[in-house]
Amino acid sequence: xxxxxxxxxxxxxxxxxxxxxxxxxxxxxxxxxxxxxxxxxxxxxxxxxxxxxxxxxxxxxxxxxxxxxxxxxxxxxxxxxxxxxxxxxxxxxxxxxxxxxxxxxxxxxxxxxxxxxxxxxxxxxxxxxxxxxxxxxxxxxxxxxxxxxxxxxxxxxxxxxxxxxxxxxxxxxxxxxxxxxxxxxxxxxxxxxxxxxxxxxxxxxxxxxxxxxxxxxxxxxxxxxxxxxxxxxxxxxxxxxxxxxxxxxxxxxxxxxxxxxxxxxxxxxxxxxxxxxxxxxxxxxxxxxxxxxxxxxxxxxxxxxxxxxxxxxxxxxxxxxxxxxxxxxxxxxxxxxxxxxxxxxxxxxxxxxxxxxxxxxxxxxxxxxxxxxxxxxxxxxxxxxxxx
Amino acid sequence: xxxxxxxxxxxxxxxxxxxxxxxxxxxxxxxxxxxxxxxxxxxxxxxxxxxxxxxxxxxxxxxxxxxxxxxxxxxxxxxxxxxxxxxxxxxxxxxxxx
Numbered sequence: 001x002x003x004x005x006x007x008x009x010x011x012x013x014x015x016x017x018x019x020x021x022x023x024x025x026x027x028x029x030x031x032x033x034x035x036x037x038x039x040x041x042x043x044x045x046x047x048x049x050x051x052x053x054x055x056x057x058x059x060x061x062x063x064x065x066x067x068x069x070x071x072x073x074x075x076x077x078x079x080x081x082x083x084x085x086x087x088x089x090x091x092x093x094x095x096x097x098x099x100x101x102x103x104x105x106x107x108x109x110x111x112x113x114x115x116x117x118x119x120x121x122x123x124x125x126x127x128x129x130x131x132x133x134x135x136x137x138x139x140x141x142x143x144x145x146x147x148x149x150x151x152x153x154x155x156x157x158x159x160x161x162x163x164x165x166x167x168x169x170x171x172x173x174x175x176x177x178x179x180x181x182x183x184x185x186x187x188x189x190x191x192x193x194x195x196x197x198x199x200x201x202x203x204x205x206x207x208x209x210x211x212x213x214x215x216x217x218x219x220x221x222x223x224x225x226x227x228x229x230x231x232x233x234x235x236x237x238x239x240x241x242x243x244x245x246x247x248x249x250x251x252x253x254x255x256x257x258x259x260x261x262x263x264x265x266x267x268x269x270x271x272x273x274x275x276x277x278x279x280x281x282x283x284x285x286x287x288x289x290x291x292x293x294x295x296x297x298x299x300x301x302x303x304x305x306x307x308x309x310x311x312x313x314x315x316x317x318x319x320x321x322x323x324x325x326x327x328x329x330x331x332x333x334x335x336x337x338x339x340x341x342x343x344x345x346x347x348x349x350x351x352x353x354x355x356x357x358x359x360x361x362x363x364x365x366x367x368x369x370x371x372x373x374x375x376x377x378x379x380x381x382x383x384x385x386x387x388x
Numbered sequence: 389x390x391x392x393x394x395x396x397x398x399x400x401x402x403x404x405x406x407x408x409x410x411x412x413x414x415x416x417x418x419x420x421x422x423x424x425x426x427x428x429x430x431x432x433x434x435x436x437x438x439x440x441x442x443x444x445x446x447x448x449x450x451x452x453x454x455x456x457x458x459x460x461x462x463x464x465x466x467x468x469x470x471x472x473x474x475x476x477x478x479x480x481x482x483x484x485x486x
Contacts, residue, residue, distance in 0.1 A: 035397055059447040059481040060397055060435040076431050096434040 002388060004343055005070065006351055006372070007051060008359055009038035009381035014053055016071035017372060023349055023363040026372045032074060033065065040338055040381040041071075042125050044132040048385045052135050052151055054122035062121050064095035064137075064151045070387065077151035098122070098137070098145055101156040107141065108169035108230075117141045117161070124338060126180035136206075138177030142168060142194040146206065157206035160192060164211060164229045168197035171232045171251070172297075178337055179236050183243045191246070191261065196221070196232035199248070201261050212261030216250060234277045235337040239286035247289050247316070249279040249337070254291055256316050267316025272303045278340035282365060283348040287315040290342075290350060290366060292335040300355075301332035309352070311366050325369035326360065333358070338381035345386060353379025390421050391476035398436070398479070402429045407476055416471050418450060419462035436479060451478035 006017040006026075013031030032038075033055045044050040049070040055063045066077040076095045098119050109115035120140040128134035133150040143161055145154040160177075168175060176195055183189035188205040191212075198213040216231045232251035239245065248255040248264065253274050255264045268274035273293040282288035289312045295303045302308060307326045310319040333356035343349035350366050353359045357376040362369045392408045399405060412424040419442075426433045433439065436448050442462075444450070450457040453467055453475050469475035 034400065057397055059395075059445065059484075060401075061438075061445060062434070063401060063431070096431075097439050099439055 002345070002386060004345070004349065005043070005048065005385045005387050006341075006359065006361075007041035007043065007053075007071065007381075007383040007385070008353055008376065008379060009040050009053070009338075010353075010357070010377040010379050011037055012377035014038040014041055014055075015373075015376060017359065021345060023343075023345075023361060024370075026361075028373050029071065031377075032071070036063075037121075038380065039121060040124050040383075042127055042383045043385045044127040044135075045129050047132040048387045050127070050132045050150075052125045052127060054125055054137070056121035058120075062096045062098060062119070064122065064125075064154075066095075066151050077149075095151050095154075098139060098154055099156075100143060100161075101158040105161065105165065107165055107175065108167055110170060114166065117143070117165075119143075120174065123176040123178045124180055126182060129182050129184055136180050136182075136190075138180050138192060138194075140174045140176035141170075142175045142177040142197060144177055144180065144192055144206065157202075159202070159207050160200060160209045163200050163209040165197075167229050168194065169230065171195035179233075181236060181238055181243075181246075184240045185243050189243075189260075191236060191238075193233045193236045193248075195234065196230060196251070198229050198231040199233055199236060199246075199261055212257075213264070214262065215257075215264030215266075216255065217253065217266075218251065221251070235279045237279045237281050237289070239281045242286045245286065245315075247279050247281060249276050249291055251275065251297060254279065254316060267312070269312070269317035269319055271310055271319050272308075276335075277337040278335055278352065280340045280342050280350070282350075283342050283344045284346060285313070285348075288313050288365070289316060290340065291319075292340070292352065294334060300334040305329055305331050307331040307333065307354075309350075309366055309369075322362075322366040322369070324367065325362075325371075336380055339379050341382045341384040343384040343386055349384060351382050351384050353382045355379065389473050390416065390424070390470060391473050392421065392425055393476045393478045395479060395481045397481065398432060401435065402432055404429075409473075414471075416466045417463050418457065418460070418466065418477075421466070421477060422462070447482040447484055449480050449482050451480060 002021045008015040013034045015030035036055045041053040051067040053065040065074045106114035122137045124138040126136045137145040179193035181191040200209045211228045234249045244260040254268045256267045276294045306328045308321040333354035340352040351361045355378040359372045389409045410424040412420045
């Protein structure tokens with residue numbers, strides 16, 4: 001029987017929410033990794049029971065956890081099941097070793113001076129489309145790492161930081177590589193988005209990267225209208241059937257490219273605010289896009305205290321508010337960049353989590369919403385997976 | 389046998405409850421005790437000291453016999469109370485909100 005699994009990362013642990021295909025009744029499991037921040041969890045597309053999780057703490061650093069049974073149990077990864085526990089029953093994994101390759105180098109600091117790269121945490125995990133032992137990690141300070149042994153060891157792909165990394169600078173939330181998109185049609189192509197550096201593309205499986213930010217305007221942060229890097233991109237999304245079309249929620253502005261990032265155009269249209277964090281695409285309609293407008297970069301809550309998802313059915317510019325089941329007064333939560341996800345059922349399900357601890361779900365493409373759970377810690381990330 | 393007390397987050401990560409007993413090679417220093425601790429519990433590598441540099445993470449503190457040893461040299465000799473196991477080495481997370 002088909003099931004839906006939501007992987008929810010929060011400020012104080014991880015939760016796994018399960019439902020059948022009707023998506024009306026949910027079972028909440030957790031917290032896992034209680035007390036730790038869980039920035040992101042994601043399952044392998046070829047084995048949805050293989051889940052990678054980023055567990056971190058400002059005090060105690062970064063740990064990668066892995067589940068091979070759909071989130072029931074977790075281990076710091078070893079190379080084989082018999083390696084997961086030592087003879088005394090203690091975890092043996094060393095999955096927390098993220099070390100930059102070669103000379104560490106410097107990037108631009110808040111005050112414009114140069115500052116050494118310092119690893120802080122993994123923001124985003126992106127498992128391979130074909131191999132459950134391969135995954136990518138987007139980290140703060142911004143870089144991309146790859147594992148080919150199921151998360152046991154991680155190696156930087158240093159070509160990304162060679163793409164004008166000395167000019168990247170942290171956004172208010174840090175300098176994180178927060179989005180990784182793997183192109184399902186063009187072998188070796190992937191995209192990374194970084195705050196506040198921009199979007200980068202590789203066509204050779206991560207060896208070399210180039211900035212693809214033409215058309216982005218950040219006049220308040222970047223006086224140079226042709227700046228190649230330094231843009232505060234909050235999130236990018238694509239549809240698998242049309243990977244050259246990308247949608248972007250930037251610090252301000254919702255953007256679209258039709259040529260794999262070579263040129264971007266603004267599609268904010270009639271949104272009440274074009275500031276926000278998440279953006280996602282309907283599973284079966286490549287032109288149907290979702291955003292959650294936020295009032296401003298200083299006021300991280302919905303305009304007018306009304307929590308509204310906006311949907312465009314025409315690829316941007318024309319947006320409609322989706323409000324049924326969402327609070328329409330006195331709502332002052334935020335929705336973070338990794339906290340929205342769609343499932344692949346028909347009709348498409350869409351989910352998002354808030355900094356107030358609510359996880360909302362819609363089983364009808366956004367027409368109506370219900371609170372799956374209301375009182376979790378602040379939600380950092382939501383990923384939806386269909387489990388056959 | 390050296391007694392080590394970990395903070396909550398690291399106890400859950402290491403899969404232990406209560407104190408940990410570790411054996412380290414004399415002369416006993418913080419560095420040697422931490423080396424022994426990480427050898428017994430590899431999952432703790434990088435959580436108390438940074439990978440590579442082995443510098444103490446900035447929000448981790450070491451308490452020895454009611455004194456803060458966080459800023460002392462990792463090669464300073466530990467007192468007899470720690471060596472004999474009458475006092476534990478306390479590894480704690482700094483009080484810093486969260």
